[in-house]
Amino acid sequence: MVDSVDDLRREIDDLDNNLHDLLMKRADLVKKIGEEKRRNKIQVIQPDREAVMIRRLMDRHHGALPRHAVVRIWRELVGAVSLLQTDVKVIVCAPDEQMTEAWDMAKNYFGSVVPMQKMTNPMNALSMVKEGEVTFAVLPWPDDQDPKPWWAYMRGESPEKIAHIVASLPYGSGVDSRTRPGFKALVVGCLKFNDSGNDHSFLFLDLDDSISRARIVDRLKAMGLTPLSLLSRKGHPGLERTQHFVEVDRYIANGEMTDQILVKLENTDGNCICLGGYPVIPALES
The missing domain is CATH 1.20.5 (Single alpha-helices involved in coiled-coils or other helix-helix interfaces)
Structure with missing residues (x-):
């Protein structure tokens, strides 16, 4: 024996x-x-390529080792080698009462060797990304209760200062049972949001007040897009404009598709920009 x-x-x-x-x-x-x-x-860091890699591993995985453990191992690898390629720094932004969950999710995604710091103000965190002081910001998932939502300020004055949403956290469901149910965040960085083959996108719409939320949903569905969430806020004071933040169930690139959305909404003097999105990661419970 x-x-x-x-x-x-x-x-x-x-x-x-x-x-x-x-x-x-x-x-x-x-x-x-x-x-x-x-x-x-x-582009050195490519979240789309990382997602394709994780999906490939999950497709071939079998045996006693839990799927979420495999993802944690590979995320640790990705974080460590990212430091070999470029100087990665991360800021984690969340209210004090949610910081533990946000920090744990960020650590699971970026790994234990990537430098991270804490902040409670999402606008300051977003500014640090745009100014190149940090590579990524982990920001709270938007909700309708925020009077000054960070997503309305993502557009930059110059191409190198344009931030995009590039990932969602937690990275796949069932990764960390300590995270409170429904707790989510988004990862923002000044890099391109590329097609990974299975993605969700976030659209920023600046439209005339006459365009209702119901019309937005109906017209997007008519284009084959499924709206998953829709947040709205009044635009600049004195202007009869409303800004909307819409999550849809596919990859959207700025250009022809975003122009077609404005035509379909019958508001061609409006603005439609894809603010990025995130690769969809397989469920990891088993």
Whole structure:
């Protein structure tokens, strides 16, 4: 019996050595990829590529190791190698009573080695992203009760200061049972929101007051888009405008599609911008 246990432990030690060798090799390859990206001016951090990787692993995964553990391991890897490619810094923004949940979700997503700091004011956090003081901000999921919602201030004065939503937290359902049910956040950074093959998008609409929320929902559905949430606020004082924040169930790129939305709403002098979105991650409970 003892010999059998010892043999199994030696086999595990060999596997650990092999895993460590592969991790070191992977880190070297990622560092080389980062150098090539910078040389060719390619976006270094790519949440869409990371999501495709996670989906591929979940499709092939089997056995006793929980799915959420696999995702945690790979998110830790992604966070560690991101520091090899670029200087990643994260600010976590949440009210004091929600900071523990927000911090845990951010740590699960970015990993334990990426520097993070806390803040309670989302407008200040968003400004730090735009000014390049931090790479990402984890911001509270928007709700209708906020009189000054951060999503209304995402547009930048110059292309390099345009922030996009690039991920949602928690990263897949069932990742962390300590997180209160329904507690969510969004990750914002000054990088492009790219198509991962299964995404949700957030649209910013600045429309005439005559355009009702019901019309927005109906016209988006007529275009094959399913609105998942719709928040609204009055625009600038003195202007008969209303701003809307709409989540839809597919990837939207700025350009032809956003122009078509304004035509469908019969408000071509309005404004429709995709503020980004997030890759949909498979359920991780099992």
